[in-house]
Amino acid sequence: MSRVFSGIQPTGEPHIGNLFGAMFNYVKLGEQYGKNALYCIVDLHAPTNPLAYDKAALTQRTYEMALANLAVGLDPEKVIFFVQSQVREHSELSWLFTVQTPLGELERMTQYKDKADKLESIPSGLLMYPVLMAADILLYKADTVPVGEDQVQHIELTREIARRFNHTFGETFPEPKAVLTKEALRVPGVDGHGKMSKSKGPSSTIGVLEDFGSIWQKLRVAPTDPARVRRTDPGNPDICLIFDYHKLFSDLPTIEMVNVECRRAGIGCIDCKKALLPGIERILSPIQDRAAELAKDPDRVRAALHSGAEQARAIAAPVMEEVRSKMGFMPE
Ligand code: AQP
Numbered sequence: 001m002s003r004v005f006s007g008i009q010p011t012g013e014p015h016i017g018n019l020f021g022a023m024f025n026y027v028k029l030g031e032q033y034g035k036n037a038l039y040c041i042v043d044l045h046a047p048t049n050p051l052a053y054d055k056a057a058l059t060q061r062t063y064e065m066a067l068a069n070l071a072v073g074l075d076p077e078k079v080i081f082f083v084q085s086q087v088r089e090h091s092e093l094s095w096l097f098t099v100q101t102p103l104g105e106l107e108r109m110t111q112y113k114d115k116a117d118k119l120e121s122i123p124s125g126l127l128m129y130p131v132l133m134a135a136d137i138l139l140y141k142a143d144t145v146p147v148g149e150d151q152v153q154h155i156e157l158t159r160e161i162a163r164r165f166n167h168t169f170g171e172t173f174p175e176p177k178a179v180l181t182k183e184a185l186r187v188p189g190v191d192g193h194g195k196m197s198k199s200k201g202p203s204s205t206i207g208v209l210e211d212f213g214s215i216w217q218k219l220r221v222a223p224t225d226p227a228r229v230r231r232t233d234p235g236n237p238d239i240c241l242i243f244d245y246h247k248l249f250s251d252l253p254t255i256e257m258v259n260v261e262c263r264r265a266g267i268g269c270i271d272c273k274k275a276l277l278p279g280i281e282r283i284l285s286p287i288q289d290r291a292a293e294l295a296k297d298p299d300r301v302r303a304a305l306h307s308g309a310e311q312a313r314a315i316a317a318p319v320m321e322e323v324r325s326k327m328g329f330m331p332e
Contacts, residue, residue: 004033005142005176007042007084007133010061011052012198014068015205017187020248021148023072023208025181029146030079037079038140038312041065041305044084044091045132048125049115052199066301068208071291080315082308084136089316093135094128096323097161100168101131105160109153134158138165139316143174149185150195152178169326183248188241192223206245209291212281219245219276224269225262235262235269242273249279 006026008018030037043062047053054061062083074081084090106112106127116122133154137145138161145155155178162173189196189204196205206215224242228235237243237259246255254275261267267275294301325331 001036002033002144003140003142004029004037004144004146005040005137005140006038006146007040007045007136008065008069009045009052009198010041010043010058010065011046011049012061012201013205013207013209014065015187015196015198015207016245016248017148017189017196017205018198019072019208020183020187021181021185022146023069023074025146025179026069026079027073029144029179030074033144034078035080035311038142038315039069039074039079039081040084040136040312041069041082042084042133042136045129048123048129048132049199050123051115051118063298063301064209066305067291067294068287070294070301070304071287072208076304076308080308080311081304082312083305086305086309087139087312087316089139089313089320090132090135092320093139093323094132096327097131097135097138097165098128100164101161103127105157106130109157111150111154130154130157131161134161137176138162138173139319140312141174141319143176144179145176146179146181148187149180152180169323172322172326187248188244190218190222190241192241206280208284209288210284212277212284215280216277219273220270222273224272228269231268232265234265237262242269242276245276246272246279249276249283251279254279 006022008014008022014023026039041062043058046058066081069081070076109130112127112129115126134157137158147155155176159175162175166172187196188194189200190206191203193204198205206218219242222242224240225235227233240262243258243262246258250258258267258272258275262272
């Protein structure tokens with residue numbers, strides 16, 4: 001039996017990188033897999049990065065992340081949707097994997113190196129992040145993980161952790177594979193500095209629930225092809241993040257028009273950015289409307305998460321029993 005697992009951190013507002021890289025895929029795979037699709041707001045990951053963790057905001061961000069996913073179309077009646085910290089087994093399995101994972105494998109992770117570079121004091125939790133992620137996935141014996149390209153190295157490590165456990169303690173876990181959305185491998189940040197990321201703050205992101213006026217203010221000043229100094233200079237859409245966004249939001253004739261006209265200086269950058277707005281509104285408006293509707297009844301959202309945690313625990317508990325027994329711990 002095949003099973004899907006994926007997680008999303010409540011480290012800020014969900015953005016269009018999350019939407020195209022992961023959230024749309026959650027809905028699509030959820031329709032196929034039903035209760036064998038588990039989606040989790042991975043709040044235990046949030047404190048691993050001190051620059052992104054905010055104790056006062058964590059509960060609210062967790063709620064907002066749930067709301068956004070439901071608004072995008074995740075149906076908690078059909079899939080299992082829950083909050084990681086409400087299923088204690090994630091932490092337990094994470095520790096049992098930690099004790100088996102060589103330090104060198106973790107130190108090689110590029111996300112760890114990028115984040116550690118920005119910190120004066122590095123919490124060991126930042127290094128252990130991919131071990132917790134492996135526990136998240138393997139706790140449900142999931143074999144299919146819809147993620148953005150930034151997580152592929154972590155899935156490789158998860159496979160390694162599963163292989164090592166199976167080799168030492170006997171066949172237990174599948175070796176999961178990443179499922180990528182081809183058109184949104186790595187959505188660039190609107191500030192032009194690397195991938196769009198919640199933890200970099202609102203200057204990097206276009207929020208799924210963001211007001212269109214605010215989105216336009218960000219797009220208006222977003223960097224484009226740096227070689228295009230004057231309106232009459234031809235541009236190169238292949239290195240322009242606005243063109244990347246067109247490929248996500250616009251219809252084919254608009255994408256084609258922008259591609260051709262930019263190269264022959266037939267369209268200026270501001271007009272090219274304005275041409276993006278109808279596509280953004282077409283895709284985000286219905287999501288924002290649904291979110292406004294759901295926000296009228298926050299208790300319903302919380303009840304859905306609570307029920308999701310119970311369903312997740314029902315799968316996780318026997319897996320933990322199996323792991324404890326195979327590792328030689330005294331039965332309760
Ligand atoms: N820019 C992106 N393009 C495509 N996919 C993306 N994902 C994240 N950013 C992009 C995918 O979204 C899912 C949730 O990942 P996350 O919660 O780690 O998202 P984030 O915005 O990257 O969050 P943070 O807090 O800012 O994390 P860091 O600091 O790790 O970047 C994943 O499937 C991810 O691949």
